[in-house]
Amino acid sequence: MRNWMIGLALVGAASAAQAQEAADIEMWRLDCGTIELSDSASFSDGHLYDGVPRTLTDSCYVIRNGDRYLLWDAGLPGALAGNSMTSGVYTVSVERTIADQLGDIGLTPEQINFVGISHYHFDHIGQLTDFAQSTLLINERDFAAVTEGVDGDTTAAFTPWLENSERATTFPRDHDVFGDGSVTMLAMPGHTPGHSALLVRLPETGNILLSGDLYHFREQIENRGVPQFNTDRADTLASFERFLQIDQALEAIIVIQHDPGDVERLPAFPASAN
16 A cells, blocks of 8 residues: 555656646746835734834736736735825835736736735735636635625725635635646645645746745744734744745745845746746
8 A cells, every 4th residue: 555655646746747847837026016114023923023124025926827827916906006105114105006017018907817815915915806807716714704804995805706706716725726736826824814825836947935925024934933913823833834845845946925035036027937
């Protein structure tokens, strides 16, 4: 039995490798806003960042697999384009909308087949309704939280899929977006009940791990800083461990989506990673 299981695992690994080689994939990183923090204290329940100001980016990603497209996260609200807004320690701003940037690579929102959401926080769903015709991909626990009513603004962003749930694909754990192993939403709960990260297997660049909000800046990898506003500390720590195991096993490139230095690991828009 053990030899049979090992053989099956090897076949599965070989199939994943073949899918990666065969897939016609490229990925673009988009600028979906900037977040200025006057104090980062809330990003650690262990007082690791008290009084520390910092600048975060808000990045989104478009991934093409053949003639199908995935938008990963939907940034800050498009209504902020050219403006900024301050609330507490946060000052948020947007230079260009996602739809505007898509035009630079010859796309329209209507051509986006899937919109994958790492989690339901405002800076990841701000332009979600611009893609109301797309199939929503979201972990079932986060969709349940939205359905139950996290807050009014969040509910409004998800209205097209709440009104027609058949256009939303939910899942309990990992989800293979294109069905060929090239792009996988990874269950990484803790920041929210159904938070996800994204694994992208690029033929030339290699394996990319997009963090969602598992981490917000690189030092959290080393000091394991858990934000005060996460829904579950134990789940967060378990997700830290799983994420880094995947990174080591696949020799992946980690891209922390809110870290300005990390997003520069990928080509500057409108260039793409292959």
